[in-house]
Amino acid sequence: MKRTWDPLPSVTAAGFLTLDMTKYTKYNHLYIKKWRGQPIFIIRKSAKMIESMNNSYNKYKKQDNKRDIIVADSHFLMYIGICAHLGCIPVYRSQDDNFLCPCHGAIYKKEPNGCFS
């Protein structure tokens, strides 16, 4: 029986990315993997980062941790690291807690609500 939540054959054919999340031990550090020719950004969140997301607001809505990838008790942010403007690869600036796309100067917050593609 076909279930509606099964991936499309084209998605299955393109493959999945399997990651060993125990390798990503540093908090607030950008790890980069490649999937289907695109950079995948992975950031492990510290307890402080999780707590600050629960207590912060942007002008549209409360930030939260709903889009975190949770493995055991670790929270991860994962993105396709492509700028939504013209497709460049942004640089992570952990000290400023954001990403900078160098070609046209776009700045993206780390929270997934306002991020790239």
Ligand code: FES
């Ligand atoms: S491609 Fe990123 S700001 Fe233009």
